[in-house]
Amino acid sequence: MGIQIYNSLSRQLEDFVPLNPEQVSIYSCGPTVYDYIHMGNARTALVTDIIRRYLEYRGHTVKLVQNLTDIDDKIINRAAELGITAKQLAYENGEAFFEDSQRLGIHPADVHPKATDHIPEMISLIQTLLEKKAAYIIDGSVYYRVNRFAAYGKLSNRKPEDLLAGARVEIDERKEDPRDFDLWKAAKPGEPSWQSPWGEGRPGWHIECSAMAMKHLGTTLDIHVGGEDLRFPHHENEIAQSEMATGCTFARYWVHIAFLNIDGRRMGKSEQNFILLRDALDNYPTEVIRHFLISAHYRHPLDYNRESLMKSDGAFRRLSNCLDTLKKYDGQEEGDTATSPLQHAIQEMRSQFTAAMDTDFNTAQALGAIFTLVSKVNRSLSAPNETPPLVLAQAYRALTETCQVLGIYDTEARNSDGDNVEQRDHLINFLLEIRQDARSRKDWDTSDKIRDRLKQLNIEIQDTREGATWKIVS
Numbered sequence: 001m002g003i004q005i006y007n008s009l010s011r012q013l014e015d016f017v018p019l020n021p022e023q024v025s026i027y028s029c030g031p032t033v034y035d036y037i038h039m040g041n042a043r044t045a046l047v048t049d050i051i052r053r054y055l056e057y058r059g060h061t062v063k064l065v066q067n068l069t070d071i072d073d074k075i076i077n078r079a080a081e082l083g084i085t086a087k088q089l090a091y092e093n094g095e096a097f098f099e100d101s102q103r104l105g106i107h108p109a110d111v112h113p114k115a116t117d118h119i120p121e122m123i124s125l126i127q128t129l130l131e132k133k134a135a136y137i138i139d140g141s142v143y144y145r146v147n148r149f150a151a152y153g154k155l156s157n158r159k160p161e162d163l164l165a166g167a168r169v170e171i172d173e174r175k176e177d178p179r180d181f182d183l184w185k186a187a188k189p190g191e192p193s194w195q196s197p198w199g200e201g202r203p204g205w206h207i208e209c210s211a212m213a214m215k216h217l218g219t220t221l222d223i224h225v226g227g228e229d230l231r232f233p234h235h236e237n238e239i240a241q242s243e244m245a246t247g248c249t250f251a252r253y254w255v256h257i258a259f260l261n262i263d264g265r266r267m268g269k270s271e272q273n274f275i276l277l278r279d280a281l282d283n284y285p286t287e288v289i290r291h292f293l294i295s296a297h298y299r300h301p302l303d304y305n306r307e308s309l310m311k312s313d314g315a316f317r318r319l320s321n322c323l324d325t326l327k328k329y330d331g332q333e334e335g336d337t338a339t340s341p342l343q344h345a346i347q348e349m350r351s352q353f354t355a356a357m358d359t360d361f362n363t364a365q366a367l368g369a370i371f372t373l374v375s376k377v378n379r380s381l382s383a384p385n386e387t388p389p390l391v392l393a394q395a396y397r398a399l400t401e402t403c404q405v406l407g408i409y410d411t412e413a414r415n416s417d418g419d420n421v422e423q424r425d426h427l428i429n430f431l432l433e434i435r436q437d438a439r440s441r442k443d444w445d446t447s448d449k450i451r452d453r454l455k456q457l458n459i460e461i462q463d464t465r466e467g468a469t470w471k472i473v474s
């Protein structure tokens with residue numbers, strides 16, 4: 001069996017067959033860079049990263065494009081509040097996004113296009129739509145004529161009357177049909193704008209993604225990824241624009257990622273209930289956050305709470321203790337394996353991992369397979385000489401290879417300085433203990449001295465209600 005993907009368009013599991021076997025193309029709707037990203041955005045970015053890593057694990061070459069929306073109302077309004085330009089705000093948050101993604105171990109996309117670098121492509125796409133009478137101009141703004149695209153609603157599976165109800169929220173008397181949406185917004189005083197055949201203005205949000213996706217991946221791409229909030233209207237509109245303009249299928253598989261919730265509500269900027277990814281990364285190791293974010297299948301909602309993170313923390317410790325112990329067997333070439341039950345368990349884990357990930361990237365089940373083997377390895381290790389070293393070496397390889405796909409155990413970092421890192425962590429924790437003792441004696445001099453000396457070594461201590469934590473700062 002090969003990979004199957006749940007396609008939001010057909011609402012069923014489909015065999016994954018890339019259009020071009022040489023290269024799978026993926027487009028993922030990236031962040032609107034008006035602020036730092038939160039854990040909800042991180043879930044979507046991480047799932048994209050894992051889809052890419054798994055396709056590569058299965059032998060595919062992947063081209064991933066993830067855009068940055070660097071011009072829109074939220075950016076313009078936030079920049080005005082802060083008294084800086086929209087360009088400056090978008091630049092700073094774009095850099096912060098790359099920094100946060102890197103800290104979460106997300107491999108950079110092959111291309112990270114910015115909307116403002118693709119204005120000519122957007123203008124040309126709008127021009128094609130105007131030529132096809134699928135768009136019209138009113139007072140320097142251009143609107144998409146939904147009526148011209150018979151398949152409108154096929155992704156969100158909405159009936160015309162539902163589409164109307166949704167669209168009426170933003171009634172604009174000038175539009176021919178309430179469902180029509182803007183491709184180009186005529187300039188308003190003080191807002192950033194670009195020249196176009198219809199006058200000064202800026203692109204609408206939906207056309208940005210169509211133009212960037214098709215510029216970098218061609219008229220038809222394999223997989224289009226985004227959070228489930230984007231299914232309608234954003235992705236419905238991307239399809240309408242792109243397919244009307246080219247006459248080709250725009251994206252063959254649509255993947256929508258369920259929300260990360262907090263207290264049962266979607267985590268979001270507008271909800272004021274968000275946890276920034278960078279704050280979470282200050283409090284938990286990268287692997288713990290990754291483990292937590294993939295502990296549910298991506299089509300199921302996931303609730304952010306301390307308990308779940310603590311569970312992931314425990315799981316990560318179990319895993320890293322097991323692998324740190326197994327590491328010494330790595331490279332073992334000789335020995336008898338025939339009698340070891342662990343060898344069977346290794347094969348079982350590999351095939352369960354693949355079956356889980358093949359079935360619409362089911363990371364929750366894949367983790368289950370990995371941790372079942374961890375328990376079995378731990379049992380073998382507690383019975384000395386029972387398991388041949390060669391089998392333990394095989395267990396190490398099977399676990400590190402699969403964990404690498406999920407990014408929950410960074411073998412390279414651990415191999416290059418694994419022992420040193422562990423020793424360093426123990427030493428810092430020991431110093432924090434001494435500092436805590438000093439503080440309970442009200443010996444502030446010693447406490448401050450430890451903090452200041454560590455600071456000189458780029459190790460920053462933070463005192464929290466749950467005790468002191470530390471992080472390496474660059």
Ligand code: AMP
Pocket residue numbers: 029030031032033039040041042043044225226227228229230257258259260261266267268
């Ligand atoms: P935004 O910056 O709001 O445009 O969002 C960037 C990406 O994160 C989009 O693909 C959104 O669908 C996704 N996203 C936003 N909030 C959440 C959430 N609570 N859970 C999962 N994905 C989200």
Ligand code: ZN
Pocket residue numbers: 028029030209234
């Ligand atoms: Zn998009």
